[in-house]
Amino acid sequence: MNASTSDPTNVSLEAARELLVDLVSTPSPSGEEREAAKRLVDFFEAHDREARIDGIGNVRAPADDAVLLTSHIDTVPGDIPVEVEESGDDEILWGRGSVDATGPLAAMAVAAVRTGVSFVGVVGEEVDSRGARYLVENREEPAAVVNGEPSGVNGITLGYRGLLAGTYVATSESGHTSRPDPNAIQHAIRWWTAVEETFEADEYDPIFEQVTTKPVEIDGGTSTDGLSVETTMDVQLRVPPELDTDAVRETAEAELEVGTVTWKDAVEPVMTSPRTEVARAFRVAIREVGDEPRLLRKTGTSDMNVYAGAWDCPMVTYGPGNSELDHAPDERLSLSAYDRSIAVLEHVSKTLQE
Template sequence: MAVEASESVLDHPAVDTEGRELLTELVSIPSVSGNETEAAEALAAFFERHDREVWIDDIGNVRAPGDDTILLTSHIDTVPGDIPVEIKDGEEGPELWGRGSVDATGPLAAMAIAAVETGASFVGVVGEESTSRGAWHLIENREAPEAIINGEPSGWDGITLGYRGLLEGTYVATSESGHTSRPDPNAIQHAMSWWERVEDVFEPDEWIPVFEQVTTKPVEFEGGISVDGLSMESTMEFQLRVPPERTPEEVRELSDAELETGTVNWTEFIPAVMTSPRSEVARLFRVAIREQGGDPRLLRKTGTADMNIYADEWGCPIVSYGPGDSNLDHTPHEHLSLAEFDHSIDVLIEVCEQLGVETGDSKHSEPTE
């Protein structure tokens, strides 16, 4: 089905540039986290056609080293969801519909084009929508670049400077089985009670922006009688988003303080990131956006991205940028304006050139594995 969709959409008159062709091809290839191989191979083939050194590393990342003045990186994987790949007429011209068109195949394809045009280093990473395994592998297997542009949808005229951090954990409780008429709380009630107390600790304040608050979200729950019938069990997976003003350690301690029954295993621990709008990279983005006729917007996002990991581990200047409306992330309505996609490529090329990226300059390139 993916091949048929790709062939028909690639023949559309709106697919009239190399960038649009690459974008459409990649969106037409299913690339849910854990199944990125086909999309990675198509992306690597694009760099090979342009005589760029490229390889797919041990974990599945597409690595195309170049001038490490700037590293252009985005993720290959998407969340699940079958959205027919097609081009529709929109208010600002043709739009490409399909899973990943916004998050983050649009930014990924724009960066691939900009990397080929300028000689900048490029990496397409896997697993961002799950464990960020591609980003962690990158941290462990290459030196830090001088600066990073992380590909996520911000709109072609927007720059994302901040993301909240993430705490993930699993709550587990057990209790003796008994008749449901008994007043003693069971394991399911213990889980519910603990979670209610955690929500009370971080109660939302309508007068404070969401970015500046801790938000709580259960994401999976299982509970009931054990297999042997002798106990009641409950297991809850949950997430806490952490603003830059609070540390993950502080949020974890406050949550643990509400624990009366059961145990919590904390499984993910990613600090928030908030970069300066006065950095040279951010300044050059503002200039490039204005040159394209846009009014630059500075954004803070309530989620978490690979940008958090790079900022914490490498500490180099970084922003997130890419075409697309992030309100469409993970929704059944995910689509990208092709005109916006084109604008984002021009902005990326201008920023790379102003940073001094030189085609063929490999003095800071990463070594081939």
């Protein structure tokens, strides 16, 4: 374990909520996390904890490595007016990032201060996980990891699908559109249609267990000099734990007859056991706050995939918020749920320190 830089310090409910509102009020789309990172550093220093911004922009607050609490600072773009709305006995915070993942980030920062465990806020998760990739290359493995993403107060996320992302490029000679010969645009469409058909699943198969395919951007047409037709298409395939990205890549390439595809990113899927000490600690903690634990598998990809690929320690993903509101125009978070998630994280951290 790393030596703790300070003893656990109390954080009031008011200060915990103030941190959350301040962070949600500070725009932090990927690549523009600096101001939010400074606010996090200020929070730790105000509670007598060492914190710094590292070479890539992550906020590091090292302490007891019995568990590392880590979530991402960046959000997707989008301006949602920040306001706290009364709702019965609760209050609801509206704003970009309140769910994904500033709520989990702030809850983890508060729990880390209250318990004296390690914390890292990472950058770039919404784009390329550059903060998490930098972290695993420049930090020792902790005893356990809790990654911060919305799961709901009672949700424990054990698995994520992997990601394979690539760019297809094709060129054909220009000619009159009445000619029957396929052009580059048609070649792109035919390749992707073949890929989709190859990975088509039975309608009863859970999404988590499927390879799902998605074109994310396409550009094509006659070249500037008028001599050729050119097409570029960016694609993504989500990979279930039963497969790996190499197997999916080989299958997709087997359908390639014209053109080339360059694979830009490959993140392996992850599925952890519900029987680890971390998962057990969460089940106990969630019951302590009056909820019944739920075990989750997510169809997307997160920084947990990066950590699982580099570190051989138990880990789960957890955080307040309804994940159906990720990236949504009506993103909002219950403040009572935020408070309870902090209590869960505190309980888990103390259990893992024993």
